[in-house]
Amino acid sequence: MGITRLAAACLARPSLFIVGATAAAVAMACVAAVALYEMRQDAFARARDSAENLSLILQRDIERNIEVYELSLEAAIDGVKEPAILHLPPAIRQRVLFDRSTNAQDIGSLFVTNAVGDVVFESRFATPRRLNLSDRDYFAIHQRSADAGLFISKPFSPHVTKAETSIGLSQRLTDSQGHFAGVVAGTLRLNYFRRLFDGMTLGDHGSITLIQSDGTVLMRRPYKREDIGQSIAGVPSFEPLIQSDNGCYIGTATLDGAQRLYSFRRIGKYPLIVVVGLALQDIYAQWTQRAWAIGGVVTVLDVLIIWMSVMFARLFRKRLEMENRLHLLATTDSLTGVGNRRVLSSTLETEWKRASRDGRSLSVLMLDADNFKALNDRHGHAIGDEALKAIAQCITKNIRRPGDFVGRYGGEEFSVLLPSTDMKGAIKIAENIRAAVMATELAGMGAQPVPLSVSIGVATFDGMGSPAETSEQLLRKADHSLYQAKAAGRNTIMPRQTHGEAAMVGDPWPST
Template sequence: MQISHLFRRLQTLIGSPRMVIAGGVVTAFGMLGICAVLLYEGRQDALAHATESSRNTLLVIERDIARNVELYDLSLQAVVDNVRQPDVMSLPDQLRNELLFDRAATAKDLGSMLVLDRAGNVIIDSGSEIPRRGNFADRNYFTVHRDNPDVGLYLSPPYESRLRGGDPSIALSRRINNPDGSFAGVVVGAVRLEYFRRLLSGLQLGPHSTMALIHANGQLIMRAPYDPKIIGRDLNGTGPFERMIAQPEGQFVDQASIDGIRRVYTYKRLTGLPLIMEVAPAEADIYEAWKGRAARIAILMTVFGLTFIGLSVLLASSLAKKAQAELMLTMLSRTDSLTGLNNRRALDDLLAREWQRARRSKESLSILFVDVDYFKAYNDAYGHQAGDDALAAVARCISANIRRPGDSAARYGGEEFVIVLPDTSGPGALGVAETIRMKVAALGVEHATSQQGRLTVSIGVATWQGKKTDTVYHVIRAADEALYTAKASGRNTISATILA
């Protein structure tokens, strides 16, 4: 029984208008939350896709540069080995140059390959049988080998070529030693920056994305999109370069020092070379497609959520009106339409409930039967409408004089009323009865056929004191019998009995 009661209460709570609205709001926000999670995962997927694309692009660039540098370095090593051979150096200039410089030295985007003596003067020139005149002792690709015999292959920062009218280039150089190991000169080959420009421009990531090749000393060798004004810029001290120089490879998000755009940098130091390659798609490019989808989905989900909440409010309003109507119907089904008091059906439930409470608490329970004196004669003399008015007036007197929350009254039938007074002893019940009798008489409603000449009531009182194991019907019958006693005593009187 208790479980069934709890289940009914739970059903009532769940079906209440507030719970319907709360459920609608929670459901709507739950759907919006799921949508937000999916959109966030979509954003992460966009970032992951861009990162993967950057890595692939980086790999393509690295392999191309590494392959060309390796081929060019092999040519440099061949020159270093052959200039040490007296028989090679004694050959005619044209034949000697053909032997020293293979076809790699004449490849596109490669400048002349030069052999410099220990003073930095050009002694052999791949571009001419008669060496062009020039001294390059001040170039770092010369001084680094002169001062350090263990450098191996050296790749220089960008410079402007003196032999090719200022063409931007980088140099690859190797040291030439005398048989005793002393410095004999340098073999150097130039790589035009145009090679790097064409390499990077053939790979597109986005309208605001960049790719850059940076020397380990911080000088910018090449950047796409290409801007000749920034080639050779020193990037030392800038946030992105400082982070790239700290680790051989990695990924981070930072604001570019050149144009201030936030980008996702993926970078790597090329193996064996003082070069850092970075691919940096802009955040705006990465998330552009995602933002469009996210905005459309967010708008649709917001509209759907608000619609769902609106429907929940409408449903809750409908349920509230239905509940109110049901309550009104319930009240009407339990209320006497003429007097506004409880009807007989409500009285039966009330008596059963109060009797159970009185039995548990062992407290007194008093029941009053009120009857309008000579009511049939009043109806005959004054008419049924006047009779109805008289009953309503009596009901108002009764309602006005039962003040405690637990006290209640009902129309028993016809001109009879029942008053239930929980936790009320005999004297207290008599006091209520006497007050009601006096108030009704004080109304002064004319009743010519009554001995008093005005409308009066007779009241029977029965009080159960919590000791005798009776039923509520015994108490009602006792109150009814007391009423007959009061009427037999001349009416406009009170008769009381106590069930010991």
């Protein structure tokens, strides 16, 4: 039932097609927007998981290698404290103090120095080279502090191989009284981190950065030599890195200005932080392509739906206009513009049934243009047509209620239906119509105006009639009253008014 009513409403008001189609288009666009939003959220969630997994892998790999190196340093410290080892031949002592891990790729030499920084033992040579490391920060820190633990230095170029930038890992040596006795130090080439980072899948604009807890950059992908050793401690993107051992955030890179999703982790107990950054433009690259494709399809469909609704609305509007014109032609008298005989009959029947059901009165006026044949003969049919139009206008102007109806009965006769109107009220309306027709001036063939008048018969159904009465009987009563009015001299109303009121008489045309 609801669908039927909606269809009927759309047929009655074609603009509803456009409204409905626009609502459907908006709904489709909203569904697509929600779907695209969820796809965007999914892309971000996958990228976050990927960044966290990469940072975890890198953290574990770097931590494991530094732990191995730290164990090598501790083994060398334990060996130096054994007098028996120190008295071994140099070649054997070298093998005992330094394990084979020191020969691994990207692992530099391990050194044992005395209190002034001179190298006394070296992992690569049985007879150590003449080197002094007192200028290195990893020596100076232990010389000043007994609690430095494993110290990781700033990037530097080794004394021998200047081209290979490295970092130093060192621990303090003490004598039997606990005084500073030197350091055990080793170098780790930064190329190890570079190769490790290059093996990760990041996207075209991703980055991996290894920094010290003081903000010093040790390695970065994409690699730029000038970035190594720089400090980012004062920039806003560094603050989240020192507030937690791990986490994720969106920030703008200081070194290249790209906006990325960052996942960071501290390397175990060491003062190192690895930061994996996935560029937002890479994260949303596929989503953007799909969004353009889906958005384009939805836009085309929406435009097509609205365009088709406009076309349908125009088609139905033309159909309605045509139906209205046909209905008007079928129900309206073409000359006078009032209802025709067929509509008059159906309207009378409807009003009769309503009056009978509700017990209300119904009055009928039958009007006839006086001496119409004489008017046609004297002034022609064109003037006769104008006279009928003028009479129809006078009737229409004097019946203003929505239920009142006027129809052309035939020839020069008109009929007026007055629902809920008694005899007295009907006679009053009839008098108004008669007076209005009398006051109408119609230009004739000569200079003299053409006089117009009507005779009116009135009949009323009081709503209490017998079931045998019909609407046709009421119409015949009005027609009979009309003939009485014409017989009484025309330009009058029948039945006549009573209670001392004068009858309306006066014939502008001689009887024929």
